[in-house]
Amino acid sequence: xxxxxxxxxxxxxxxxxxxxxxxxxxxxxxxxxxxxxxxxxxxxxxxxxxxxxxxxxxxxxxxxxxxxxxxxxxxxxxxxxxxxxxxxxxxxxxxxxxxxxxxxxxxxxxxxxxxxxxxxxx
Amino acid sequence: xxxxxxxxxxxxxxxxxxxxxxxxxxxxxxxxxxxxxxxxxxxxxxxxxxxxxxxxxxxxxxxxxxxxxxxxxxxxxxxxxxxxxxxxxxxxxxxxxxxxxxxxxxxxxxxxxxxxxxxxxxxxxxxxxxxxxxxxxxxxxxxxxxxxxxxxxxxxxxxxxxxxxxxxxxxxxxxxxxxxxxxxxxxxxxxxxxxxxxxxxxxxxxxxxxxxxxxxxxxxxxxxxxxxxxxxxxxxxxxxxxxxxxxxxxxxxxxxxxxxxxxxxxxxxxxxxxxxxxxxxxxxxxxxxxxxxxxxxxxxxxxxxxxxxxxxxxxxxxxxxxxxxxxxxxxxxxxxxxxxxxxxxxxxxxxxxxxxxxxxxxxxxxxxxxxxxxxxxxxxxxxxxxxxxxxxxxxxxxxxxxxxxxxxxxxxxxxxxxxxxxxxxxxxxxxxxxxxxxxxxxxxxxxxxxxxxxxxxxxxxxxxxxxxxxxxxxxxxxxxxxxxxxxxxxxxxxxxxxxxxxxxxxxxxxxxxxxxxxxxxxxxxxxxxxxxxxxxxxxxxxxxxxxxxxxxxxxxxxxxxxxxxxxxxxxxxxxxxxxxxxxxxxxxxxxxxxxxxxxxxxxxxxxxxxxxxxxxxxxxxxxxxxxxxxxxxxxxxxxxxxxxxxxxxxxxxxxxxxxxxxxxxxxxxxxxxxxxxxxxxxxxxxxxxxxxxxxx
Numbered sequence: 001x002x003x004x005x006x007x008x009x010x011x012x013x014x015x016x017x018x019x020x021x022x023x024x025x026x027x028x029x030x031x032x033x034x035x036x037x038x039x040x041x042x043x044x045x046x047x048x049x050x051x052x053x054x055x056x057x058x059x060x061x062x063x064x065x066x067x068x069x070x071x072x073x074x075x076x077x078x079x080x081x082x083x084x085x086x087x088x089x090x091x092x093x094x095x096x097x098x099x100x101x102x103x104x105x106x107x108x109x110x111x112x113x114x115x116x117x118x119x120x121x122x
Numbered sequence: 123x124x125x126x127x128x129x130x131x132x133x134x135x136x137x138x139x140x141x142x143x144x145x146x147x148x149x150x151x152x153x154x155x156x157x158x159x160x161x162x163x164x165x166x167x168x169x170x171x172x173x174x175x176x177x178x179x180x181x182x183x184x185x186x187x188x189x190x191x192x193x194x195x196x197x198x199x200x201x202x203x204x205x206x207x208x209x210x211x212x213x214x215x216x217x218x219x220x221x222x223x224x225x226x227x228x229x230x231x232x233x234x235x236x237x238x239x240x241x242x243x244x245x246x247x248x249x250x251x252x253x254x255x256x257x258x259x260x261x262x263x264x265x266x267x268x269x270x271x272x273x274x275x276x277x278x279x280x281x282x283x284x285x286x287x288x289x290x291x292x293x294x295x296x297x298x299x300x301x302x303x304x305x306x307x308x309x310x311x312x313x314x315x316x317x318x319x320x321x322x323x324x325x326x327x328x329x330x331x332x333x334x335x336x337x338x339x340x341x342x343x344x345x346x347x348x349x350x351x352x353x354x355x356x357x358x359x360x361x362x363x364x365x366x367x368x369x370x371x372x373x374x375x376x377x378x379x380x381x382x383x384x385x386x387x388x389x390x391x392x393x394x395x396x397x398x399x400x401x402x403x404x405x406x407x408x409x410x411x412x413x414x415x416x417x418x419x420x421x422x423x424x425x426x427x428x429x430x431x432x433x434x435x436x437x438x439x440x441x442x443x444x445x446x447x448x449x450x451x452x453x454x455x456x457x458x459x460x461x462x463x464x465x466x467x468x469x470x471x472x473x474x475x476x477x478x479x480x481x482x483x484x485x486x487x488x489x490x491x492x493x494x495x496x497x498x499x500x501x502x503x504x505x506x507x508x509x510x511x512x513x514x515x516x517x518x519x520x521x522x523x524x525x526x527x528x529x530x531x532x533x534x535x536x537x538x539x540x541x542x543x544x545x546x547x548x549x550x551x552x553x554x555x556x557x558x559x560x561x562x563x564x565x566x567x568x569x570x571x572x573x574x575x576x577x578x579x580x581x582x583x584x585x586x587x588x589x590x591x592x593x594x595x596x597x598x599x600x601x602x603x604x605x606x607x608x609x610x611x612x613x614x615x616x617x618x619x620x621x622x623x624x625x626x627x628x629x630x631x632x633x634x635x636x637x638x639x640x641x642x643x644x645x646x647x648x649x650x651x652x653x654x655x656x657x658x659x660x661x662x663x664x665x666x667x668x669x670x671x672x673x674x675x676x677x678x679x680x681x682x683x684x685x686x687x688x689x690x691x692x693x694x695x696x697x698x699x700x701x702x703x704x705x706x707x708x709x710x711x712x713x714x715x716x717x718x719x720x721x722x723x724x725x726x727x728x729x730x731x732x733x734x735x736x737x738x739x740x741x742x743x744x745x746x747x748x749x750x751x752x753x754x755x756x757x758x759x760x761x762x763x764x765x766x767x768x769x770x771x772x773x774x775x776x777x778x779x780x781x782x783x784x785x786x787x788x789x790x791x792x793x794x795x796x797x798x799x800x801x802x803x804x805x806x807x808x809x810x811x812x813x814x815x816x817x818x
Contacts, residue, residue, distance in 0.1 A: 010164070013131040013172035020127070050284075056167050070282065079284035085171060101284040102343035107174025107182065119340070122289040 003121055006041070008032040008053040008065065009083065014106075018052060021110040022117065035060025039068055042075060050121055051080045052104070052113075055091055063091075063098050070099035079120035083108075131176035135221050138165045139214055146210050153202040162210070163192040169217065180227050181220035187237045188213045191244060199245050209239055267298065267331050269356035269418055273375070275323035277347035282318055285343065291324065293340050298330030301417055303410035323349075325410035327417040329356075356418045365418040368393050371411045377403055387512065438531065441492055448481075448488050449679065449770030455481045456768075456791030485679065489530070496574050496583075497525030499538050503545050507570065510549050517556055517567040518549060524574035529581055533673055536653055537583075540646040544585050544669055545570065547643065552589030552667055562664065564588070577672070580697065586668045592661040594618045617754065619659035623647035651802045654680070654695055654785075656750075672697075682769035682788070683747065684796065685760040688736050691796035693769050693788060694758065698749045698801055702763050705744040718746055718757055727757030728808045730799075733783065749801055756805055771798060782807055 005027050007018045019029045030048060032038035034057040051069060055062035062082055069075050079101040084092055092103055101120050104113060142165040149158040166189035173182035188210065194200040213236055220226050228237070272294075276287050294300055308321040315321075328337070334352060341350045356365075369387065372378035378397070386396045394412065397403045455477050462474040500522045507520040529537070553559075553568035560566045571586045594615055601607045601621045613621075623643045650657050654674050661667040674680060674697060682693035703720065705727075717724050727746055730736075746757040771786045778784065785800040 011168045011172040012134050013127060013176050014168075016130050017127055017172075017175045054171075056164050058161075058164065077281060077284055079286075083171070085167065096283070096347075099283050106171040119289060119293050120285065120343075122286075122292045 002026055002028045003049040004028045004030060004047070005050045005052060005117065006030045006032060006038060006046070006048040008034065008038045008051065008057070008062070010034055010054065010057045014054065014083070017110075018113065021113050024110075025114050025117075027117070034058055035062065035065035035068070038065055042069070042072060047074065048078065050078055050117065051075075052083065052117075053080065054083045055095065063094055066095060066098040066100050081116055081120065127176045128178075131172055131178065132221060134172060135169055135178075135217075138168055139218055139221075141165055142214050142217075143211065146207055146214070149202055150204065150207045159192065159196050159202070163189065163196055166192060178220065178224070180224075181217060183228050184213070184216060184220060184233055184237070187240055188217075191240050194244055200243055206243055209236065209243070212236060213240065267329050267421075268354055269327065269329045269421060270334070270337065271351075271353045271355045271375070271414055272326040272328060272337070273323065273349065273351040274326060274341065275349035276320050276344055278319045278321075279347075280320040280344065287320065287322070287324070290340055290344075291326070294326060294328060294337070297332045297336060297340075298328055300326060300328045300330075301413050302326040303406055303413055305404070305406045305410070307404045307406065325407075325413075327355075327414050329417070329421060355414065356421060365415055365422065368408075368411055368415060371414055372397075372403065372407070375407075375411065377407050377411070438492075441488075444488050445492070445679075448485050449772070451481055452485060452679070452768060452770050453789045453791070457793065460791040489679065492531050493528035494531050494534055495526045495528055496534060496537075496581075499534060499541060500525050500572055500574075502538070503541060503572065506542060506545060507549060510546065514550065515555060516549065516553050518553055519567055519569045520572075521569065522572040522574075527574040527576055527581055529673065533653055536649060537671075537673070540649040540671070541572075541583070541585075543643065543646050545572070548585060548587040548589065548667065548669075552587040552591075554590050581673045583671045583673065584668055586666065588666040591663040591665050591667055592619055592622065592659070593663055597621055616659070619661055620657075622659065623657065654697070656698070680769050680771060682767045682798065684764040684767040684790075685745070685747065685758075686762040686764060687730055687734070687760050688738050690736070691764075691790060691794060692730070692760070693767060693796050693798045694747055694749065694801065695785075695798075696766055700748045700750050700755065703746050703748065703757075705746045705759055720748065723755075725755045725757055727759055728804060729759045730804075731759065731761075733804065733807070756801075758799070758801070758804070767796075769796075769798060 005022055007015055007022075007029060008031075009015050009018070010033055015031045015033075019031065022029050030041065030046060032041055035053075036059040038051070038053070039060065051065075053062045053065055057065075060068075066080050066082070069078070069080060080099065082092070082095045082100045082103045083106055084095070084103050085106050095103065102116060104116055142162060145158045145161040145165065149155055149162065152158070166185050170182045170185040170189055173179070173185060191200065191206070191210075195202060195206075200206070216233055216236055219232075226233070228234070274287075274290070276285075276290075277283075280287060291300075291302055294302075303325045305323045305325060306321075308323065309315070310321065330337070334354075337352055338345075338350075341348065344350075366374075369378070369383045373380050373383055382402055383393075386393065386400070386402075394408055397408060398405065455474075459474045459478060462470040503522075504520055507518060510516075511518050548570050553570070554562070554564075556566035559568065569588050572583070573586070574581060574583045576582075597618050598607070598613070598621075601618075601624070602609060604624075606621060606624055607613065623646065647657065650671060656672045658670040658672075659667065660670070674695075681696040683696050683699050685692050685694065701720075703718070705718065716727050716729065718727055719725075725748060731740055741761055744759050744761060745763045746759050747763065748755055748757045767788075767790075769788045772788060774781070774784060774787055778787075783800055783804040785798045788796050788798060790796050
């Protein structure tokens with residue numbers, strides 16, 4: 001069964017790029033526009049194998065989302081990859097202590113995304 | 123996909139830029155509005171991130187510049203001013219232009235001016251460093267597979283971060299051939315066990331063509347929180363099948379103390395069993411070290427097999443036959459050259475020259491096939507040194523250079539024993555015990571250095587130790603006791619050192635089971651002489667000893683000096699010839715005692731005419747070929763010196779085999795046989811004869 005990945009980003013460009021890349025590689029993708037949207041989807045019973053989230057988002061940002069997911073009984077052990085920019089070293093640390101599995105540096109190439117996804121899902 | 127992505131981005135960017143402008147205007151009204159600052163920042167951030175993805179690199183670059191300023195604003199380092207707002211609005215227009223015109227670059231004068239103005243708003247240290255982010259690095263393939271030893275101790279909260287160590291190991295395995303052992307000694311008892319924590323750690327042996335960065339990348343997400351030790355343990359250069367011993371591996375990994383190892387080794391049982399028995403080490407750690415040993419050994423064997431696959435194995439007697447044939451060819455070619463010169467036929471001469479050139483080429487090639495690097499012999503010595511050090515309680519750094527120096531296969535085979543003797547001697551008698559060395563102000567670790575290098579037609583092998591050195595007085599005393607020298611003899615230091623090669627002479631006060639019986643050095647001398655090599659000893663008391671062996675490259679063909687006595691031809695190895703002088707009554711120091719003056723030095727000589735009982739009368743003026751043997755010079759008197767000669771050595775038939783003083787025979791250009799002289803034996807014979815005549 002295809003693995004299911006939720007992508008959370010307020011930029012439709014980023015979401016589209018992730019969907020293209022991941023679906024092309026045989027993953028099923030579920031998009032969310034921010035942390036609130038993502039948590040609502042989880043609350044509605046959506047289950048995914050992995051989460052890829054931007055950090056800077058309106059309503060609920062990435063760090064908060066990670067903390068919420070790690071408190072969620074059903075999804076607390078899924079890998080979470082954050083999308084960060086190279087200038088956000090401190091953010092990366094914050095994300096890691098919040099429970100992020102890893103990160104992808106923006107701008108990224110499709111094969112970088114796939115390499116990371118394969119690694120944490122294997 | 124790219125096209126679609128671009129359209130999506132254009133659409134999105136329009137919306138974002140509109141929001142960006144709105145937020146800026148809000149900010150102008152209330153400069154402290156954190157919410158507005160956040161929105162401005164996020165807008166720029168999104169344009170940068172998404173723009174980069176959609177291929178709007180220049181636009182993303184520009185957005186980055188503006189974002190940097192607002193990052194500082196958000197952090198409270200920069201205040202929102204009217205001028206910053208105007209600048210930001212202009213920056214928004216510039217972003218809009220980028221969106222319309224993809225050709226626009228950051229070199230655009232307007233962009234340059236805006237960036238410069240924006241940067242002026244930054245506190246001087248606020249310029250963000252772009253280089254700190256590490257992303258997955260390009261994978262570099264290496265030519266050789268390298269083996270690494272990795273110890274991976276993940277952070278305890280690994281599972282809580284959604285990471286699976288098995289995934290990391292699997293990823294690691296995808297880089298090459300990988301074996302791992304899980305270490306379980308960190309697991310607490312059940313009542314103390316926190317199921318959310320990772321207690322395991324792993325020892326991994328990975329052989330990969332990828333470079334070390336590819337390995338590090340796999341641990342990128344757990345870097346900092348976990349222990350990841352990566353060590354290179356084999357790099358495809360060493361072809362010796364043996365790898366480190368179990369104890370060594372464990373000490374290297376820090377799993378076992380050196381002192382404990384030493385103590386255990388005295389018990390002479392299998393180390394693995396002992397370690398377990400004494401509880402010094404856990405089963406998994408032992409297993410992991412054994413795995414490393416096994417992996418590297420397998421790998422090296424494999425490599426050996428591969429090496430041999432790229433070559434053909436040929437029985438060495440076939441090669442010997444080939445060398446024989448080349449010898450015949452050289453002989454025939456010499457005849458051809460001689461004949462063509464006599465005929466004075468230019469066509470024949472040019473053919474003869476061509477044949478000569480080809481023959482030499484062929485000779486070099488065929489002799490080259492028999493050449494082997496000396497490295498394998500050196501590696502075996504390394505093992506010997508290690509074992510002896512343990513046994514003798516000494517510490518020695520054994521180094522060697524010139525392992526790729528090539529020598530004839532036969533020479534290498536026969537060289538092995540003398541080298542073993544010399545290294546043993548250096549270790550046993552040369553290098554002092556660590557305590558002694560320390561009190562003498564030396565490094566407690568001794569050193570033995572073995573070097574091989576080619577010097578002209580010879581190969582020079584030196585064994586240097588920094589041990590106690592030879593004591594000339596002690597040697598002299600021993601030699602006197604044994605009657606090797608007379609009390610009157612005045613010997614140079616070199617001549618004294620050479621005495622150590624005499625059978626029975628050992629200056630060691632006590633005989634150990636390794637050396638000291640005075641036999642070893644005699645063996646060395648015999649073997650070296652058989653190889654037509656020379657040995658030199660140089661030593662400084664308290665500083666160390668250097669022994670130099672000079673070997674011919676091959677045993678099959680030598681450079682010789684062709685001489686004549688009556689109607690017979692003889693060849694002396696050119697390597698030991700120093701000079702030729704005429705022998706007249708005037709130069710003779712003494713008619714009976716066979717001595718000759720050379721520039722003030724008296725050199726003894728041997729009359730080959732007498733030695734071989736050649737009938738007939740010697741000519742008025744004879745020639746003396748002065749040769750150097752070990753530390754002394756000796757002359758050989760002949761009728762005529764003809765010149766240098768490429769000598770193909772042929773064994774003597776059964777008929778002549780018993781004749782002492784002959785090393786073999788060779789066939790000259792005109793078909794005549796010349797005998798090759800064994801100078802060392804001849805000198806020995808003369809010595810004996812003299813001793814006998816003195817005694818009687």
